[in-house]
Amino acid sequence: MKKLHQEGIQIGQFQPGVRDSIADVEGVLVGHVDVEAGNTQVGLSVVEPYPLSEGRRRLYIGRWALDGGGRISGLGVAEDFGTFSAPIAVVPAPAFGRVYEALIHQGIGRDSGLSTDAGWPPLVMGMEDGAWNDARRIYESVRQRDLDRALSSASEAVLEGSVGIGHSLRAFGVRGGVGSASRRVGAQHMGAFVAANGGLPGDLRVNGRAVPTPVSTVGGPQEFIAVLATDAPLLPYQLRALAQRAALGASRCGLWNPLTRTAQICAFSTVVSESDASAAELERIPAMDDDGLDALFQAGAESVEAAILSALCEADPLELDGRALDVLDIRLLHAARQ
Amino acid sequence: MDRRTFIGLGLGALVPWCAPSWTSATSLENRARARSLGIVIGSMQPGPFNAITDVPGIQVGHVTLVRGDGPLVVGEGPVRTGVTAILPHGGTLSREACYAADFTLNGNGELTGVGFVRQRGLLAAPILFTNTSSVGNVYDGALRWMMDRDPGLFDRGDRIEPIIGETWGDFLNDTAGRHVRPEHAYEAIEAAQSGLVAEGCVGGGTAMRAFDFKAGIGSASRIVPCADARYTAGVIVQSNFGRRDQLRVDGVPVGREILDQMPERGGPRKNKSMLVVVATDAPLIPVQLQRLCKRVSMGLARTGAISSHGSGDLFIAFSTGKRVVLDQPVDAYALNNRWISHLHQAVIEATEEAILNSLTMAHSMTGRDGNTYHALPLDRLVQIMRAHGRIE
Numbered sequence: 152m153k154k155l156h157q158e159g160i161q162i163g164q165f166q167p168g169v170r171d172s173i174a175d176v177e178g179v180l181v182g183h184v185d186v187e188a189g190n191t192q193v194g195l196s197v198v199e200p201y202p203l204s205e206g207r208r209r210l211y212i213g214r215w216a217l218d219g220g221g222r223i224s225g226l227g228v229a230e231d232f233g234t235f236s237a238p239i240a241v242v243p244a245p246a247f248g249r250v251y252e253a254l255i256h257q258g259i260g261r262d263s264g265l266s267t268d269a270g271w272p273p274l275v276m277g278m279e280d281g282a283w284n285d286a287r288r289i290y291e292s293v294r295q296r297d298l299d300r301a302l303s304s305a306s307e308a309v310l311e312g313s314v315g316i317g318h319s320l321r322a323f324g325v326r327g328g329v330g331s332a333s334r335r336v337g338a339q340h341m342g343a344f345v346a347a348n349g350g351l352p353g354d355l356r357v358n359g360r361a362v363p364t365p366v367s368t369v370g371g372p373q374e375f376i377a378v379l380a381t382d383a384p385l386l387p388y389q390l391r392a393l394a395q396r397a398a399l400g401a402s403r404c405g406l407w408n409p410l411t412r413t414a415q416i417c418a419f420s421t422v423v424s425e426s427d428a429s430a431a432e433l434e435r436i437p438a439m440d441d442d443g444l445d446a447l448f449q450a451g452a453e454s455v456e457a458a459i460l461s462a463l464c465e466a467d468p469l470e471l472d473g474r475a476l477d478v479l480d481i482r483l484l485h486a487a488r489q
Numbered sequence: 490m491d492r493r494t495f496i497g498l499g500l501g502a503l504v505p506w507c508a509p510s511w512t513s514a515t516s517l518e519n520r521a522r523a524r525s526l527g528i529v530i531g532s533m534q535p536g537p538f539n540a541i542t543d544v545p546g547i548q549v550g551h552v553t554l555v556r557g558d559g560p561l562v563v564g565e566g567p568v569r570t571g572v573t574a575i576l577p578h579g580g581t582l583s584r585e586a587c588y589a590a591d592f593t594l595n596g597n598g599e600l601t602g603v604g605f606v607r608q609r610g611l612l613a614a615p616i617l618f619t620n621t622s623s624v625g626n627v628y629d630g631a632l633r634w635m636m637d638r639d640p641g642l643f644d645r646g647d648r649i650e651p652i653i654g655e656t657w658g659d660f661l662n663d664t665a666g667r668h669v670r671p672e673h674a675y676e677a678i679e680a681a682q683s684g685l686v687a688e689g690c691v692g693g694g695t696a697m698r699a700f701d702f703k704a705g706i707g708s709a710s711r712i713v714p715c716a717d718a719r720y721t722a723g724v725i726v727q728s729n730f731g732r733r734d735q736l737r738v739d740g741v742p743v744g745r746e747i748l749d750q751m752p753e754r755g756g757p758r759k760n761k762s763m764l765v766v767v768a769t770d771a772p773l774i775p776v777q778l779q780r781l782c783k784r785v786s787m788g789l790a791r792t793g794a795i796s797s798h799g800s801g802d803l804f805i806a807f808s809t810g811k812r813v814v815l816d817q818p819v820d821a822y823a824l825n826n827r828w829i830s831h832l833h834q835a836v837i838e839a840t841e842e843a844i845l846n847s848l849t850m851a852h853s854m855t856g857r858d859g860n861t862y863h864a865l866p867l868d869r870l871v872q873i874m875r876a877h878g879r880i881e
Contacts, residue, residue, distance in 0.1 A: 220608025222650055224601050224624075227801055231596025245643065247650065248632055248671070251601075252625025259665045263563075265621055265657075272599045273625075279648060286643035287636060372646060413608070413648055 153311075154464035155457065158484045160357060162460065163453030165446075168333035171457070173342030174307040175333035176380040178202060178421050181344060182305030183315025183329070188292035191471055193284055195242040195250060195293065196315030196329055197301045198344050198378045200235075200419055203261070207427070209234050209268040212419040213390025215398055217407075221376075221415040222277030224251055228267055229274070229417075233387025234424055237270045238302060239378055239417060241316045241346050244277035245286045246293035251275050253298035268427055276415060278346055279372035280319045283471075309344070312465030316346050321371035322406060322459070323364045324352035326469055326476045330462025334450035339383045341447060343397070343454035347406060347462035349373040349414075354405035355479075357460060357487035365477055373411045375401060377455050379418035383447055384437035394418040396448040400455030418451070518852050518864055520689060523845040526871055527880040528739055530845065531838030533831075536710035539842075540686040541723030543710035544768040546578040546809050549725065550681030551692030551706070552673045561663055561857040569662040569856045570669055572627055573692030573706055574677040575616040575725060575766050577809055583639045583649050585814055586613035588821075589807035590775045592782035594789070598762050598801015599624050602650035609647075610775030612807040613815065615678050616652040618693030618706075618727045618764050620662060623669035628653045630674030647815055654803055656729035656762040658696030660755050661856025686725065689851035693764075696856060697729035699847060700736035700744050700793070701751055703854055703862040704728045707847025711835035713771065715828040720771035720810075722835035724785075728847045730761035730800050735793035738845060738870065741877045744793065747869055755860035762801035763789060765843075767836055772810030772822040777829060782806045784833045788840025806836075 153171060168175030180199040185192050201208045212235045216223075222244055229235050237258070242250045254273035255265070262269035280289060301315065311317070312328040320327030327349075333342035348371065355362045379397050394416040401407035407414060425434050463479040470476075523530070524539060536543025551573050557566030577587045589612035591603045601624065602614055614635060619627045631651035636642050642649065658664060677692065686708045690696075694705025710723035733751065736744030765785045773781065785804045789796065796802050811821055824832070848865045855861040874880040 216604065216608075218608040219604065220648065221604045222602075222648055223604055224599060226603060227593055227596035227598045227600060227803060229596075231593050244648070244650075245632065245636075247601075248625050248627075248629030250625070251628055252667075255622050255625050255667070259622065259667075263665050264659070267597065271621075277648075277650070279646065280643070287640075290632070290636065374648075412646060413604075 153461055154481060155461045158481055159488045160460065160484055162457040165334035165336060165450050165453055168335055168340055171333055172309040172331035173333060173344045173380050174309050176340045176342040176382050176421055179342065179380045180305035180307060181309040182301040183310055184297045184301040184304065185314065185318065186293050186297050188284065188288045191284060192318050193243050193289050194315040194318040195240060195246065195297065195301055197305060198239040199305045200421065207268040209236050209424050210419050210421060211385065211387050211390055211424045212417055213387050213394050215391065215394035215416045217411060217414040221413045222247060223415060225272040225274040228272055234267065235274055236268050237272065237274045239274045239276065240298060241276045241278060241376055243280045243289045243319060245290035247275055247277040249293050249295060250298045253295035256295060276376050278316060278348065278376060279374050284319050311461055313467045320346055320348040321476065322347045322463060323350040323355045324367035325364045326466040326478045328462040328466040330458040330465065332454045332457035332461055334454050336446045336450045339381065341381045341450040341454050343458040344378045345455055345458040345462060346376040347459045349375045349411055350406040351408055351410065354408055356405045357484055360487040362483050362487060364479060374413040375406055377416045379416060379451055380421060381447065382421050384422040384439055385420045386438055389444060390418045390420060393447060393451050397451035397455045400452035401459060404456050404459050406459050520850045520852055521867060523842060523849050526849065526867060528874060530739055530842040533711040533835055533838055536712055536721050538685055539710055540708040541710060541725040541768050542683045542686055543721045544723045544770050544809055547723065547768050548576040548579055548681035548683055549686045550574045550677045551687055552677040553691045553695050554668055555695065558855065563663060564666045566663050567857045568668045569696040569854065570620045570658060571692045571695045572669055572674050572677040573618040573694065573727065574681050576681045577612055577807055581639050582615060583613045583635055583642055585812045586611040587807040587809055588773060588775050588778060588813065589805060590779035590782055591805045592779060594786050594802035595796045595800045597799050598655060598803050600652065600654045600803040601628055602652040605649050611813060613649045614651045616766055616805065617674055617677065618654050619669055620658045620664060620693065621655040622664045622667045624653050624655050626667065626669055626671050627674040630671030631678065633671060634675050634678050652805065654764040656697055656727055656764060656801065660752065660860050661696040661854060661862065663857055688846050690854055694727045694847065697727060698862045699728040700731040701733040702848055702865040703851040704847045705851050707843040709839040709842035709846060711839050713831045713835045715831060720769060722769040722832055722839060724836065724839040724843045725766050726843045726847055727764040728844050730763045731794050735795065737793040738874065739879050741874055741879055743870060743873050746873050750863035750866060753861040755858060761797055761799055765804040765840060767806035768809060769832060770809045771824050771832055773808040774821060774823045777823065778806040778808060781832060781836055784836045785840050788837040791841045792844045
């Protein structure tokens with residue numbers, strides 16, 4: 152059982168899905184890999200928007216990025232066409248090129264012509280590891296096979312905490328990590344996968360209550376990444392709006408603060424956008440009216456907020472080279488129960 | 490095509506009016522730049538090299554990989570690819586940046602590192618062009634170069650990445666073999682120098698074609714007088730787009746008059762794309778550079794391009810007029826907008842001419858499975874231009 156649930160913490164008004172994870176959006180899988188890097192571990196995580204074994208699929212996507220910044224590939228197609236078809240890999244920044252290469256290799260295996268419905272261009276998102284890990288060591292340690300392992304481990308059982316990219320994350324002065332959550336909006340599902348990183352000591356808010364964290368001597372980059380999935384038939388402009396409002400969930404718990412330097416949220420719909428297989432001139436595009444969006448916006452923000460808190464709850468303490476990184480004291484959440 | 494393995498480096502001092510004989514045993518064509526054929530694009534004067542390197546400080550380097558011929562054997566060859574590196578200056582790029590902006594005309598392509606460009610309005614990394622399947626390796630090699638030059642790259646919180654662009658070269662090249670390695674990217678950056686820019690079948694442009702003629706790398710520049718000042722605007726392109734019937738040279742529908750010399754054998758050619766880098770020493774701020782970037786589209790259009798759905802038409806512009814030392818106060822000047830139209834015109838002319846140079850300087854090339862792109866025949870080009878009154 153998720154620790155967030157064990158503590159009886161409820162975030163928002165909508166009900167979580169069965170797993171309370173992004174995998175509640177059907178077809179979405181998450182995988183992680185842990186990589187030895189000298190005397191430490193780093194890792195990377197992948198969100199598969201659909202099971203890759205099921206062949207080609209082109210999905211709509213929208214992105215929000217603070218100031219438009221952040222390390223990401225695949226923007227040309229994602230922004231100009233509003234589509235993508237690749238697994239989304241969240242990786243330590245020095246490993247960006249290596250993971251991109253691995254995804255190209257994977258893509259060539261699916262389609263040697265690297266088509267936009269078969270995994271091209273790769274969607275890699277790079278995160279700042281800051282002072283905790285040695286950039287050169289990460290660069291040397293992450294290999295292409297690590298990406299392959301993350302993909303082959305992808306499943307509906309979404310692990311949280313200090314796994315994958317979660318290894319090197321720090322939030323509010325304690326150990327950050329990866330987290331996931333979902334919300335049901337009528338018959339539709341909304342799910343979030345977050346790399347919870349950033350936030351200042353003293354800023355953590357749970358249901359409006361300040362939850363103290365020790366002032367850590369270990370600084371950290373003010374940067375977070377979230378991936379949102381939904382089975383609602385949203386068009387790119389609606390997904391951009393969703394991504395933008397989902398960021399409010401990061402703000403509500405304090406992760407997104409005025410010193411946040413970079414933040415990116417990619418939101419996609421699992422409803423297939425268009426098909427190369429059809430020779431017809433016209434494609435029927437499932438879509439929904441903007442009036443139905445408010446509930447989805449709310450659910451998106453709640454999912455992101457809950458995923459961040461869940462990440463903090465699932466993180467393991469870390470000691471490295473004499474430096475310690477504590478985890479959130481979950482008992483302090485009791486006061487925040489609704 | 491002879492069977493020697495060939496790796497070409499640098500070539501900043503390549504004589505511009507003929508291709509080196511090593512590049513093709515089957516075609517001893519003499520290639521030439523458009524201007525030397527008597528084709529005059531626009532009304533502004535080019536710089537001394539008529540290349541992006543006319544902007545002081547800019548350096549360009551290529552690594553060209555050409556080996557093998559015959560049937561495609563994925564992983565072995567034939568190999569027709571490479572990397573082209575463009576540096577805004579020879580210093581530590583991640584410490585001393587240039588104002589910059591990017592523009593996507595049609596997004597079916599990759600250009601990494603634009604997050605930093607957009608967020609900070611700065612270029613603080615080398616720009617590299619390659620083929621689609623090698624972006625990861627080239628990013629990897631360029632990042633290693635950046636870390637070697639600036640060991641504190643990841644310590645300062647500047648989220649700088651190398652800018653890697655690509656076009657698709659599968660018709661001639663064993664693309665799935667991913668023959669460009671990280672070390673080739675490193676070498677291309679190290680080989681970058683000022684002066685003459687090698688054009689045609691070099692670097693990232695090795696296997697590329699435009700308007701169903703052999704193409705690749707092209708460059709051009711314009712001098713831009715603004716009141717008492719003289720600035721320079723330069724362009725370098727990797728051209729890989731267009732259908733034969735679309736080609737226009739200084740407005741003349743050349744593509745409708747040369748119906749032969751079409752690509753031979755092979756399957757359908759896809760993913761037509763266009764990478765463009767614009768540089769100027771005029772002191773422009775990011776919002777002005779974004780406007781400049783859009784004008785590239787107009788230069789492209791003058792050659793007949795339509796920026797099709799499958800094209801990755803991605804542009805980046807930067808100004809060397811002011812070096813921005815990261816994390817220090819900036820004492821910036823910006824060109825008064827009353828003069829910016831001159832720069833717009835310069836970019837349009839230089840883009841059009843750079844594309845033409847990529848055609849006139851590229852020689853015919855045969856690659857995997859005997860697939861061949863024929864070079865634009867220069868004698869017939871001149872004949873057509875003369876018939877249309879464009880050349881004496």
